[in-house]
Amino acid sequence: MSTNESNETLDRFYLRRLELSDKSKGFIDLLQQLSAVGSISDEEFEERFHELASRGEEHVICVVEDRISRRIVATGTVFVEKKFLRGCGKAGHIEDVVVDASARGAKLGKKVVDSLVEHARLLGCYKVILDCSMENKGFYKKCGFEEKAVQMAIYF
Amino acid sequence: MSTNESNETLDRFYLRRLELSDKSKGFIDLLQQLSAVGSISDEEFEERFHELASRGEEHVICVVEDRISRRIVATGTVFVEKKFLRGCGKAGHIEDVVVDASARGAKLGKKVVDSLVEHARLLGCYKVILDCSMENKGFYKKCGFEEKAVQMAIYF
Numbered sequence: 001m002s003t004n005e006s007n008e009t010l011d012r013f014y015l016r017r018l019e020l021s022d023k024s025k026g027f028i029d030l031l032q033q034l035s036a037v038g039s040i041s042d043e044e045f046e047e048r049f050h051e052l053a054s055r056g057e058e059h060v061i062c063v064v065e066d067r068i069s070r071r072i073v074a075t076g077t078v079f080v081e082k083k084f085l086r087g088c089g090k091a092g093h094i095e096d097v098v099v100d101a102s103a104r105g106a107k108l109g110k111k112v113v114d115s116l117v118e119h120a121r122l123l124g125c126y127k128v129i130l131d132c133s134m135e136n137k138g139f140y141k142k143c144g145f146e147e148k149a150v151q152m153a154i155y156f
Numbered sequence: 157m158s159t160n161e162s163n164e165t166l167d168r169f170y171l172r173r174l175e176l177s178d179k180s181k182g183f184i185d186l187l188q189q190l191s192a193v194g195s196i197s198d199e200e201f202e203e204r205f206h207e208l209a210s211r212g213e214e215h216v217i218c219v220v221e222d223r224i225s226r227r228i229v230a231t232g233t234v235f236v237e238k239k240f241l242r243g244c245g246k247a248g249h250i251e252d253v254v255v256d257a258s259a260r261g262a263k264l265g266k267k268v269v270d271s272l273v274e275h276a277r278l279l280g281c282y283k284v285i286l287d288c289s290m291e292n293k294g295f296y297k298k299c300g301f302e303e304k305a306v307q308m309a310i311y312f
Contacts (some may be wrong), residue, residue, distance in 0.1 A: 006204065016214070028240070030230035035242070036241070040244055050268075069295065079237065082204060082207055083206060083252065085193055085252060086191070088200050117310060126312060127310060129287065129309045131287070131305040131306065131307050131308075132305055135309065140308045144310050146308065146309060147306055147307070149288055150290060150303055151285060151306065152285065152288055152302065153284070153301060153304040154273060154287045156277050
């Protein structure tokens with residue numbers, strides 16, 4: 001394998017599933033860049049981790065670890081919703097995609113999203129959807145998404 | 157109880173959870189008005205019904221039955237997504253809301269959506285979200301929703 005720049009990037013940034021030890025590698029700090037997380041104890045983290053892991057392939061959290069800093073620098077989630085529509089079909093939902101401010105420009109966001117889309121496809125989903133801000137539309141178009149609808153929300 | 161028109165409407169249209177027998181009451185025909193459903197055998201319906209029911213309060217399908225025609229005339233789904241964000245918070249997702257063309261004007265859509273929102277609130281979700289077409293934005297605003305983001309999709 002040659003050691004050109006793209007391969008160094010590939011080697012430095014390692015895409016894998018979330019592990020329990022990632023809390024100590026900055027996973028929560030990374031999520032804070034997306035939205036408020038607040039304080040989560042190790043016990044709370046572990047409980048939620050196992051709840052989500054119990055769904056197996058139907059709820060997958062990807063992370064990118066920087067092998068130099070040993071920090072988690074990107075993440076994204078995909079989960080499967082089972083429906084009656086489309087012959088008892090399945091829809092993939094992508095959530096909580098974020099790249100660390102220090103790691104932007106290395107195409108890690110695309111790497112994460114591509115892997116989540118591929119996961120949904122391999123599980124037999126008939127579609128994969130996500131909600132994003134107007135500013136991020138261009139990024140998701142580069143990942144193969146098309147604008148489809150409007151997201152509406154109530155915050156309690 | 158008086159027998160004025162609004163109470164008659166209340167009595168005629170009965171909101172409840174989906175039951176296995178609703179396949180024979182037009183539940184699939186109703187979903188066809190929203191999107192392609194295709195052919196689903198009784199066995200496939202039963203299997204998917206039980207898969208979803210096994211999630212208990214975290215995946216609820218509401219239906220409205222017309223007590224006169226004994227048909228299902230409205231439906232909507234809410235499911236809970238568990239996150240690390242917001243202190244290991246929960247987000248409610250509303251999906252697959254549809255009212256039968258023959259039953260429009262009786263505010264059944266609002267009745268369904270209000271019940272799904274209330275369910276998400278009672279389960280402790282910090283937000284409830286849904287995706288809709290531009291044409292349906294006004295309806296969801298009347299249900300208390302605000303426009304928040306753009307939905308992007310890939311259809312496989």
